[in-house]
Amino acid sequence: MALTAGRTRRNVLKAIGASAAGALAAPYVKTAGSAGRLRLGVIDHWVPGTNEVLQRILARWGEANNVEVTIDFITTIGNKLLLTAQAESRAGSGHDIYALEFHMVPMFKHRLIAVDDVVEDIVAAHGPIAGLSRQAAFLDGAWRGGPAPAMNASAATVARRDLFLEHAGIDLTELFPASDTRDSAKVDRWDWEAFGNAAVALHAADRPVGAAISPVTDSSAWLAQLFASYGAAMVNEQGEIDADSDAVREALEYLTRLAKVMPDSVYAWDDASNNRWIISGTGSAIFNPPSAWAVAKRDSPDVARHLWHCDVPRGPAGRFRAFNSIFWGIWDFSENQSAARDLLRYVAEPEVVVAMLEASQGYDLPLIASHYDRTTVWAEAGPPAGGLYNYALRGDERTVTDGYPAPPEIAARISMQRIVPNLVARVTQGGETFDDAIGWAENELEGVLRG
């Protein structure tokens, strides 16, 4: 959930509750010019069956507004979403609306039209867009995209409750119950050290935990939350290189220990490897949205019924969860910008967001806080009953993204060049000293910061 650091969903809801409540009742009002043709490039959803629901929703909108809507579902595997965006932005031709992952908005801001009017309407109707997401799409004083109804996700801890209980003595269902009755003192003890101790025990039982340390998005995501929880950063908020710090060394020291009890294959994992691994029954924990669980429910129900989604472990600087906000932007070469704006407004409507949430079985986290109270999908999803309850942020987690806390343009390049996964692998796999690995990272970061 995209909330400003230090603010929980509940706090935000309290703050915006009154204004949002009235606005929620406001109907969707179509503006002039919704006609013609609209081509959308959106993300091919990880959860089976979700694409079809989005297709139906958009087709209905098209029929109602006399717009011919065509959708291309583009996979994120192999960075195809980014490659297509690069091709379209340079050619000045392609889709009208394009789905942009968190780091793609700053990369393509020069080709995305400002949609301030759209976002202002959405905020007026449904309440504010949370802080981290705002940071991604509100650039140089203008909104460059509207909140997407699909694929916003966070990297929760997805763990086998049976294996954690049997081999590590940790009852995840007690620690993170499927209700608002969690014991904050117990949760407070769920830190990286506790996770590491459990990992050692699970490794001994031949059911290790696993997370990619390879040049892929999944690596950047879970390492971002771990680095943030140690207060470690590559580049600080002022845009200065900050890799040579005690916090970075502390995080690397911890990862050196953790990597020893993870499978060696994590250095070559792609974004689907962790899913396959936990679905196969071999692994005991990964950091992921509920797509692994959703596929397991279909293909490996015996595994799915033991998967429990819970908070990310805490570090000395707090508890952070990686969040990927997706925005739908309108290319400046779109020939039907009026209809595109209308569609952006429409997909932020509660009925669309809730429909997508239910279709994705809870995967698609809303970017607007008020939408969280419109569904009970996380409480009802299962089996296991309540297994997804804590996928929606419930406790003291703050959201983070890779490259945090660097300014968006710099964070995007840190992420895309996979500097953090490479830094970690240099130490944990390559056996480099902390100084050498950090020296390499600083050399790379000079490239990131060049004008």
Next chain:
Amino acid sequence: MRVLPPLLRRKPAVAVLMCVPLFALILGLVAYPFFHALFLATLNKAETAFVGLDNFTFLFGRQTFWMVVRQSLLFALVAVVFKALIGLAAAHAINTIPTKGQRKWRGMMLIPWVIPPALSTLGWWWLFEPTYSAINWGLTKFAMPAVPWLSDTFWARFSIILVNVWVGAPFFLIMYLAALKSIPGELYEAAEMDGAGPWQKFFYITLPMIRNIIAITTLFSIIVTLANFDIVRVLTQGGPLNTTHLFATYAFRVGIESGDIPLGASVSLFMFPMLAILAFIILRNVRRRAASLA
């Protein structure tokens, strides 16, 4: 009967006209992209200002870039040597088969070369899959240890070279086979009458006769191997630890994925002078040998 205009009755004019589509293709798909890449390489990151050679001087200060240079050369040299050796051995083997049975062997041996590399590499990826490698499954059935094909630096480099050799060796095979068939049989008969053995025939007849083909094939292969992209992209994405990046994949990472197109263009242009010098030397030698034979 219609009479051709005088211009078209001149053979050189017809030849030029017939070459126009080819010139257009070369201009559009080779010359224009090349000069555009040169232009891009002289711009700043935002592509708003001319910076001369700054992108190249910046690259020279990057550790990862020099690692990519070393890896690309290692990859190209090892892969081309093995492709040439395997191609030569296979060509010889097929050449000894009676002509009637050669066709099916030639066809089978060409399969790796004609399948789109991105697809065949995907097949290899399933064999090397980090966690559920089919090869490792076989190895463990025979109580042998699993091999970290893609997660260990040595094995990842081995894997991408292996796949490149698998894809590229048939090209050498077919070129060498054509060259072997063009050698007059009388030369071997005369050598046999003089008491030459198989190795002597190979070193004193076969190799000299196919030397030009070897040189041109090697040059062509070095160019395409150094420019390889799909194998690394599908198998390792440059990992682990950036140790399998080649010029093309690193240029892609820096230029397309990280949004620094001018720097990416500079990386991809870096191999141009090296290849140009290599091509000049090899083609000059080929020309000289051809002239001496004439």
